[in-house]
Amino acid sequence: MHRAAVLLLIAVGLSGCVAVWGRAYNIESETSESVTIKYDRNFTTLKDVNKVAQANCAEIGKKAVERHATTSIWQITTVTYGCVKG
Numbered sequence: 001m002h003r004a005a006v007l008l009l010i011a012v013g014l015s016g017c018v019a020v021w022g023r024a025y026n027i028e029s030e031t032s033e034s035v036t037i038k039y040d041r042n043f044t045t046l047k048d049v050n051k052v053a054q055a056n057c058a059e060i061g062k063k064a065v066e067r068h069a070t071t072s073i074w075q076i077t078t079v080t081y082g083c084v085k086g
Helices: 002-021 046-058
Strands: 025-030 034-040 062-071 076-085
Touching: 002 025, 025 046, 034 046, 046 062, 046 076
Parallel strands: none
Antiparallel strands: 025 034, 034 076, 062 076
């Protein structure tokens, strides 16, 4: 019984981000200078996240340029883009 509970918690933890976000990514922060997006690599790709960042920066007449990316042990990647004139 204990083992089944642990496995259930792990399964819920791995799928939790999509359930919480309602989609495969989440815009963590956005300003006129940058946008930070977290995404689950099991449900979307960096290419799709790049499109989201480009659209976000394009709203203010700028272009998104990837600055920094990290991936957690849960396979959640956080990417920060600079919004630059372009």
